[in-house]
Amino acid sequence: MNILDKITLDKRKEVELRKSLIPVSQLEQSVLFERVTISLANNLRHSKSGIIAEHKRRSPSKSVINNTLNVQDVAKGYEAAGVCGMSVLTDGKYFGGSLDDLLTARASCNIPLLRKEFIIDEYQLLEAKAYGADVILLIAAILSKDEIKQFSEFAKTLNLDVLLEVHNEEELHKSIMPSLDMLGVNNRNLKTFDVNLDISKSLSNLIPDDFVKVSESGISNINAIKELQPYGYQGFLIGENFMKTDNPGVSATEFIQNLEK
Numbered sequence: 001m002n003i004l005d006k007i008t009l010d011k012r013k014e015v016e017l018r019k020s021l022i023p024v025s026q027l028e029q030s031v032l033f034e035r036v037t038i039s040l041a042n043n044l045r046h047s048k049s050g051i052i053a054e055h056k057r058r059s060p061s062k063s064v065i066n067n068t069l070n071v072q073d074v075a076k077g078y079e080a081a082g083v084c085g086m087s088v089l090t091d092g093k094y095f096g097g098s099l100d101d102l103l104t105a106r107a108s109c110n111i112p113l114l115r116k117e118f119i120i121d122e123y124q125l126l127e128a129k130a131y132g133a134d135v136i137l138l139i140a141a142i143l144s145k146d147e148i149k150q151f152s153e154f155a156k157t158l159n160l161d162v163l164l165e166v167h168n169e170e171e172l173h174k175s176i177m178p179s180l181d182m183l184g185v186n187n188r189n190l191k192t193f194d195v196n197l198d199i200s201k202s203l204s205n206l207i208p209d210d211f212v213k214v215s216e217s218g219i220s221n222i223n224a225i226k227e228l229q230p231y232g233y234q235g236f237l238i239g240e241n242f243m244k245t246d247n248p249g250v251s252a253t254e255f256i257q258n259l260e261k
């Protein structure tokens with residue numbers, strides 16, 4: 001079984017457990033359910049740099065990235081750096097994240113927050129809303145076309161932006177639909193962990209212009225972004241490159257300043 005199948009299997013068990021502990025009615029009582037969300041897609045459309053900076057403690061491909069930082073400092077640092085949005089990994093088992101991380105980030109900054117999660121159930125979208133997210137991620141590799149439609153349409157009823165992630169042409173073809181805001185190309189093969197920016201380049205002309213194009217993973221310098229911008233990419237999701245430093249906010253600030261020079 002590959003790692004993505006393993007993560008998805010564990011996620012199904014986790015979500016069933018969560019559902020049995022916290023009913024939907026309780027999620028809907030969160031004060032954050034009434035919050036007016038901020039659109040990441042809009043921010044990206046109007047940005048020169050297009051950085052989405054991630055909070056990522058560890059990952060299946062890299063094990064520990066940074067265990068010493070707190071989410072509050074990272075969120076404040078990213079906001080001060082001028083990023084378009086922050087991605088918060090909420091998976092515990094494989095990434096060391098949690099919904100509490102999302103809540104802490106929400107309390108610490110006023111930029112769009114992406115719940116970075118393996119979404120396999122509508123319940124997780126209600127959680128995203130209740131814990132302060134503005135954006136959800138849907139991964140085409142683990143969802144059917146019908147599920148992508150169902151989850152993205154449900155997300156829109158909650159006023160959440162939808163970032164749909166693909167890694168190849170087949171995933172892209174099954175996914176294109178009007179209920180998505182952003183199409184992300186993951187440069188990392190989630191089954192083998194190989195990273196290759198050429199994936200973003202080769203899929204770019206197959207993505208209709210109505211969607212904001214986002215390139216994800218393996219971006220470690222501004223040259224990578226300068227290479228991808230001519231292919232129409234307006235968003236760049238960066239995790240490890242910032243999180244491996246002692247101060248991700250300062251690292252993101254320097255990165256954006258160099259990019260916008």
Ligand SMILES: O=C(O)c1ccccc1NCC(=O)[C@H](O)[C@H](O)COP(=O)(O)O
Nearest residue numbers: 059060061190216217218219238239240
């Ligand atoms: O990062 C991983 O090892 C990983 C493994 C399996 C599924 C997902 C994984 N990562 C999620 C992401 O998409 C990245 O955290 C994100 O794009 C940032 O990537 P990077 O800048 O390379 O940290």
